[in-house]
Amino acid sequence: MVDQGIEDSARAQGWLGEAVPVLFLVASVLLGLAIAASIASCWMGASDLLSFGLSVGVFAATAGAAAWASKHQKPFVSDILLALASLSFAAMLGHMSQAFDVAEDRSGFFLALATGVFLIAVSGSSIITTISWLIIFIISIFSLKNDNLWLNKFTYMLPLLIFYMINIFNKIKNNLKFNYLDIKIDMKKTILITCDNFLCFYIIFFVSVNLGVIGTDGVNPPDDFVSYICSLIFMSITLYVGLARFSERDSNEHQLSAAIVFGWLGSLSLACLLLISIQPLDLVGTLTLGGVWIAEASILFYIAFKTRHTIGLCIAIAAFVSVFCAGLVGLGLAWSGVVAGLLIACLLLLGVGLVILRRNKIMSVPL
């Protein structure tokens, strides 16, 4: 009886241990944002070449460390460092566009960023960076201007997309699984859930645009036929993905249904983020949206905890972190305050992760 209790407890702790990579990953993202913010804070004081050299140095250091980790057979560390390198690259590109006034068009910036992150993801075979690339790629499509150049710009990314999809399908076909700290993350499910999130996000964006909430030119809803057709295609794919997931026979059915809930709620979080960033809200609006956001993230966290769903937990933590970051920016703090806030959150997550790891080790000691 006692042994059974210890075993259950150990299993529960083991599940919690699965959250450790997620915590470390989010901590690395926060660290990356802190790096970007600290470079931004130096821009006003330092000369252009010095601050640009600093951002190149940070990128080179993180990429070099990722290469070192990969060489020494540390895939998880390498993956996290690559995510950090992607953020450093974003900071470098952002700095370049402002200090050297290069990317005057926002969509051009995101396309360049998407291409760079894609290269990093492919070079390191990194699933985390791949998901980042998907996020940036979708953002770059959203940021395209509502004119005939839309298709031109899309076709620019199309060869990369096809190449990448062939790679993904090949991996799914071979049922390739990624192994992080002895935790098996199913590639297929991760990709499906990620795609589902963004497709839902696209639909929410599409509906918002058609309701006149957001106009791509900031004033009018778009009257571009292509965007309607693409939305219909995306909707069909979403339905297909949802149905395919429902019909999937898994030993743990509630996890699958939970995944759908995560998909939709996660998408709503992202849509809130978009609305906050596009439309400047008053204090009441910001607080209301922030409250909804926190409530949503809490529900996500609760479901993920109950169903022991690592990916759900990842989305919940990301939702908490994003509302935290939005709050930091929304409060109008100085750059140094933002950097301090990000670093504190990063250290907090690292601390929680280390505590869980330590407890896991204690619990797994045979009595």
Next chain:
Amino acid sequence: MSRARPILFASAFLVAAVATRIGWEGYQRLAGHEVTMSVVGIDPFELEHSHNSPLVFEDLFPPDTICPTPVGNKDRVLIFGGHWLSILPVRGAGALGDADEGHRWQGVDAWASGMDAKSTGRLAVMGTASCRPWANGIAIRTQIGIDQFHATEAEAIVIRAALRRVYGPPKTQAVLSIGLDGRARLLGLIVNGQRIDLRGWPRR
């Protein structure tokens, strides 16, 4: 399997690509043709907070002018379908009666390719133009890939002071460099007659 070598190659390639782009932009900025165009929408509040401000290339013309091609939907018409504009200096007072503004450039024709636009012998720039009726005439809006600009703290202070200097609507123009590749690059602003060079590298 170690992925160290591909990671290092990709990183080196990205750094080289970024450095090349900076060099190329600097060259185009220096070699380009300098023009001024009318702009509206500089937001002092945004400049103060985020150091970014929207920039809309719009020129107002007096009542006796009409939009070049009265086709299209709603109240806006695209001048022509192409993505290249040939631009010419426009002389004379704008609709706001700013006679001293006199010398500014405006898109006059749209073309499908840069070759076509340049064949007219005029200056060619990548972009589109649309025309809409305005209370006191017409407004021609040009989209040339610049919809906002970033200013440093010092530049933002100078721009805000220049905006406040004159009572009423500010007279603002953008100083652009039209590169050999046909892209417009922002060099600075002329706010109520005062020229303010924005940070860019290399400086002219």
